[in-house]
Amino acid sequence: MFSGIIERLGTVAARTASTLTVRADIPKPKLGASVAINGCCLTVVATKKGAHSFDVGPETWKRTNLGTLAKGDRVNVEPSLRLGDEVGGHFVTGHVDATAEILQVTPWTDGFKRFRAELPSPLRGLVAEKGSIAVDGVSLTVTAVGPRWFEIMLVPHTLERTTLGRARPSRRVNLEADPLARYAAAAAAAARRVR
Numbered sequence: 760m761f762s763g764i765i766e767r768l769g770t771v772a773a774r775t776a777s778t779l780t781v782r783a784d785i786p787k788p789k790l791g792a793s794v795a796i797n798g799c800c801l802t803v804v805a806t807k808k809g810a811h812s813f814d815v816g817p818e819t820w821k822r823t824n825l826g827t828l829a830k831g832d833r834v835n836v837e838p839s840l841r842l843g844d845e846v847g848g849h850f851v852t853g854h855v856d857a858t859a860e861i862l863q864v865t866p867w868t869d870g871f872k873r874f875r876a877e878l879p880s881p882l883r884g885l886v887a888e889k890g891s892i893a894v895d896g897v898s899l900t901v902t903a904v905g906p907r908w909f910e911i912m913l914v915p916h917t918l919e920r921t922t923l924g925r926a927r928p929s930r931r932v933n934l935e936a937d938p939l940a941r942y943a944a945a946a947a948a949a950a951r952r953v954r
Contacts, residue, residue: 763848763898765921769836780812783836793839798896798933799823800853823855824931835896848898849891855933870915885936893935
């Protein structure tokens with residue numbers, strides 16, 4: 760479980776058909792620990808001199824933007840929450856629902872930016888204005904929703920401290936709906952079946 764508050768960036772050090780290695784300044788995690796890379800929960804399989812390696816299966820490469828990463832690319836890194844940690848964002852599971860194309864990133868006032876991305880069909884009905892969404896693992900508040908898109912407002916701190924500061928149209932990002940929205944949708948569907 761994660762909070763979506765990104766406190767550090769990492770750099771892709773290597774990638775093979777089944778492994779991703781990220782150099783990041785995080786306390787040495789135990790083998791088997793969970794770390795979110797661009798919002799995707801991965802398991803640590805090795806740590807050496809600040810480089811952390813993760814097993815990545817074919818399904819994960821295909822269903823997330825991790826498959827587009829190359830050596831030197833920057834990534835959002837978040838170690839899993841520990842009991843008693845502050846949850847400053849929202850609960851993020853690290854289970855990516857879909858990837859989406861960035862449609863627009865436009866300057867706003869005082870260093871803010873408006874960010875619009877496509878809303879893939881698996882997330883339609885799970886994303887609501889003033890609700891939460893994780894974009895590349897970053898906990899954000901939805902400011903507008905259209906039939907096939909959603910918008911968020913990126914504050915200067917987020918632009919400076921996460922990969923979203925380099926977001927450009929046509930790039931793909933990982934999306935995870937708020938788990939509460941998933942449970943609410945499942946409960947509503949179950950209630951309809953009972954009637």
